[in-house]
Amino acid sequence: xxxxxxxxxxxxxxxxxxxxxxxxxxxxxxxxxxxxxxxxxxxxxxxxxxxxxxxxxxxxxxxxxxxxxxxxxxxxxxxxxxxxxxxxxxxxxxxxxxxxxxxxxxxxxxxxxxxxxxxxxxxxxxxxxxxxxxxxxxxxxxxxxxxxxxxxxxxxxxxxxxxxxxxxxxxxxxxxxxxxxxxxxxxxxxxxxxxxxxxxxxxxxxxxxxxxxxxxxxxxxxxxxxxxxxxxxxxx
Amino acid sequence: xxxxxxxxxxxxxxxxxxxxxxxxxxxxxxxxxxxxxxxxxxxxxxxxxxxxxxxxxxxxxxxxxxxxxxxxxxxxxxxxxxxxxxxxxxxxxxxxxxxxxxxxxxxxxxxxxxxxxxxxxxxxxxxxxxxxxxxxxxxxxxxxxxxxxxxxxxxxxxxxxxxxxxxxxxxxxxxxxxxxxxxxxxxxxxxxxxxxxxxxxxxxxxxxxxxxxxxxxxxxxxxxxxxxxxxxxxxxxxxxxxxxxxxxxxxxxxxxxxxxxxxxxxxxxxxxxxxxxxxxxxxxxxxxxxxxxxxxxxxxxxxxxxxxxxxxxxxxxxxxxxxxxxxxxxxxxxxxxxxxxxxxxxxxxxxxxxxxxxxxxxxxxxxxxxxxxxxxxxxxxxxxxxxxxxxxxxxxxxxxxxxxxxxxxx
Ligand SMILES: Nc1ncnc2c1ncn2[C@@H]1O[C@H](COP(=O)(O)OP(=O)(O)OP(=O)(O)O)[C@@H](O)[C@H]1O
Ligand SMILES: [Mg+2]
Numbered sequence: 001x002x003x004x005x006x007x008x009x010x011x012x013x014x015x016x017x018x019x020x021x022x023x024x025x026x027x028x029x030x031x032x033x034x035x036x037x038x039x040x041x042x043x044x045x046x047x048x049x050x051x052x053x054x055x056x057x058x059x060x061x062x063x064x065x066x067x068x069x070x071x072x073x074x075x076x077x078x079x080x081x082x083x084x085x086x087x088x089x090x091x092x093x094x095x096x097x098x099x100x101x102x103x104x105x106x107x108x109x110x111x112x113x114x115x116x117x118x119x120x121x122x123x124x125x126x127x128x129x130x131x132x133x134x135x136x137x138x139x140x141x142x143x144x145x146x147x148x149x150x151x152x153x154x155x156x157x158x159x160x161x162x163x164x165x166x167x168x169x170x171x172x173x174x175x176x177x178x179x180x181x182x183x184x185x186x187x188x189x190x191x192x193x194x195x196x197x198x199x200x201x202x203x204x205x206x207x208x209x210x211x212x213x214x215x216x217x218x219x220x221x222x223x224x225x226x227x228x229x230x231x232x233x234x235x236x
Numbered sequence: 237x238x239x240x241x242x243x244x245x246x247x248x249x250x251x252x253x254x255x256x257x258x259x260x261x262x263x264x265x266x267x268x269x270x271x272x273x274x275x276x277x278x279x280x281x282x283x284x285x286x287x288x289x290x291x292x293x294x295x296x297x298x299x300x301x302x303x304x305x306x307x308x309x310x311x312x313x314x315x316x317x318x319x320x321x322x323x324x325x326x327x328x329x330x331x332x333x334x335x336x337x338x339x340x341x342x343x344x345x346x347x348x349x350x351x352x353x354x355x356x357x358x359x360x361x362x363x364x365x366x367x368x369x370x371x372x373x374x375x376x377x378x379x380x381x382x383x384x385x386x387x388x389x390x391x392x393x394x395x396x397x398x399x400x401x402x403x404x405x406x407x408x409x410x411x412x413x414x415x416x417x418x419x420x421x422x423x424x425x426x427x428x429x430x431x432x433x434x435x436x437x438x439x440x441x442x443x444x445x446x447x448x449x450x451x452x453x454x455x456x457x458x459x460x461x462x463x464x465x466x467x468x469x470x471x472x473x474x475x476x477x478x479x480x481x482x483x484x485x486x487x488x489x490x491x492x493x494x495x496x497x498x499x500x501x502x503x504x505x506x507x508x509x510x511x512x513x514x515x516x517x518x519x520x521x522x523x524x525x526x527x528x529x530x531x532x533x534x535x536x537x538x539x540x541x542x543x544x545x546x547x548x549x550x551x552x553x554x555x556x557x558x559x560x561x562x563x564x565x566x567x568x569x570x571x572x573x574x575x576x577x578x579x580x581x582x583x584x585x586x587x588x589x590x591x592x593x594x595x596x597x598x599x600x601x602x603x604x605x606x607x608x609x610x611x612x613x614x615x616x617x618x619x620x621x622x623x624x625x626x627x628x629x630x631x632x633x634x635x636x637x638x639x640x641x642x643x644x645x646x
Contacts, residue, residue: 053640056554058553058554058639058640058643059638059639059640078558078559079558079559079560082553082556082557082558082559083556083558085553085554085555085556086555086556087556091554091555093643097547097551097554097643099548099551101248101249101252102248110552110555111555111556113241114552114555114556114557114558114561115556118238157555161556
């Protein structure tokens with residue numbers, strides 16, 4: 001059995017809005033294994049993004065334990081979380097989130113800068129862009145790229161630090177289905193070639209069908225844990 | 237992220253919003269330009285005035301009638317006899333020379349078809365020693381001229397140029413002062429302009445002649461000013477004491493109610509320093525206010541920039557930026573903004589000082605504004621510090637944004 005990259009135990013998240021408390025997560029537990037491609041589905045407001053924020057170390061859970069890549073991170077300070085994000089997590093957003101003033105290359109370089117890497121940054125960023133098929137767009141700015149190309153830049157950026165896990169919150173949500181499928185193909189090929197662990201939040205059953213395991217979330221807890229899928233993954 | 241990268245990114249960011257950056261730094265530009273120009277002009281003026289005061293002569297005391305400090309009803313004018321008494325080596329051993337002087341600031345002088353208005357001085361032979369005046373041609377006014385009330389005149393070069401169109405070969409010419417004929421006995425060496433106006437726009441005649449024929453005074457022996465030269469710089473205070481004692485005795489003044497004033501060149505210099513100090517403080521205050529306003533402008537625009545870039549900040553945090561990185565990014569931006577304003581301000585201030593210098597030269601009050609290295613350093617450091625200081629609050633706000641909230645921000 002592959003070792004787990006993500007171990008979440010009894011995660012809760014409560015948002016306080018004045019008097020009202022919103023329980024976005026209510027004791028959610030899950031494990032995700034190295035090299036796995038997992039999709040997270042669930043109705044709107046079920047807590048998918050909240051979960052992704054916690055798994056991506058962008059936010060603290062209200063309670064519960066979270067171990068990422070063998071490291072307990074639930075109680076780390078903000079700056080320590082920043083470092084974990086930088087080294088272990090790659091983010092892909094629905095709205096790409098590229099810096100508009102910067103070239104594709106500079107955008108991809110950004111995580112390396114925050115990692116304090118001083119030499120060979122450009123080359124690594126270039127390799128990463130080549131891996132997503134953008135070797136001809138190194139010096140384009142986001143406004144000079146199509147939506148699909150922008151998302152490829154974002155993927156190159158997520159890859160560049162060789163993270164343990166890539167988290168994508170509705171990565172195809174802003175793209176038409178054809179381009180969305182291209183992005184999905186790219187992500188799957190990266191998983192095949194590099195063994196990158198992928199967690200993809202999606203509303204699209206066609207996208208979910210291409211992943212090895214679907215985690216369904218309802219009202220802040222996992223709906224069911226399909227053990228059978230784990231067996232099929234081991235076989236793969 | 238290294239400081240150098242932060243610097244490059246800040247430049248890029250400011251550059252992407254040139255107009256806004258430009259307008260933001262105006263306050264700093266104006267404040268710094270004011271400081272630089274003010275210091276340069278003040279220093280130039282000080283040098284020039286100091287030079288002018290020293291140029292009057294050496295180790296001088298100026299004695300005139302009246303006393304601003306005391307409220308006096310019965311003021312006796314200074315007279316020739318007062319001057320003679322001061323000149324007595326037994327009464328005033330520390331006095332080297334005495335030159336009484338009467339003056340009219342505005343007389344009509346004519347020669348041939350030309351006519352001009354100038355200032356007229358009635359002098360004694362010692363005047364030339366005391367004031368360091370030399371003639372370029374001809375002779376000085378001497379004792380014979382004085383005793384004979386001779387109708388002779390010495391011309392300043394400016395008057396000579398105006399009347400004759402030249403400054404040489406004028407000895408023996410005739411001029412008319414207030415309609416009365418005078419023979420030119422010489423032309424004085426050029427003195428050059430000073431902060432007090434041209435010293436070459438003047439005609440000197442014997443004091444006796446002036447008193448009887450041109451400048452009529454209520455008291456016949458009255459003089460406007462007595463110039464006293466001390467034996468040496470060290471003797472100036474003692475000479476002043478002696479002069480005061482003589483005048484008190486002669487004017488029978490009550491204790492503490494002198495009806496005359498004695499100022500040394502040192503006193504004048506101090507007065508100039510005081511006036512320039514007030515001027516500097518005043519303009520310095522204006523500059524400080526402008527810098528403050530400029531700083532607040534920077535803070536304002538940085539706050540706008542932080543909220544505009546909330547998503548960007550969220551993204552940077554998601555990619556691994558720590559609080560410190562964001563803080564440095566925005567502080568670099570604000571201090572760079574301010575520093576650029578400061579540098580432009582230095583150039584502008586320099587330009588202003590230069591133009592003021594040119595205008596002064598054109599109007600005959602030559603002085604050279606001096607932009608010192610200290611002023612440049614001061615302005616550079618001050619503007620950077622202002623940017624840092626007023627950037628702290630916005631930068632802190634940016635650094636403390638929650639990444640999740642920031643990423644969701646529209
Ligand atoms: N910052 C917040 N403050 C208060 N409540 C919040 C906040 N963020 C999320 N919530 C609430 O938590 C619940 C879960 O939100 P979440 O964004 O995780 O849903 P989701 O599954 O991602 O939905 P969607 O599919 O629409 O993106 C919702 O009820 C939402 O209103
Ligand atoms: Mg969501």
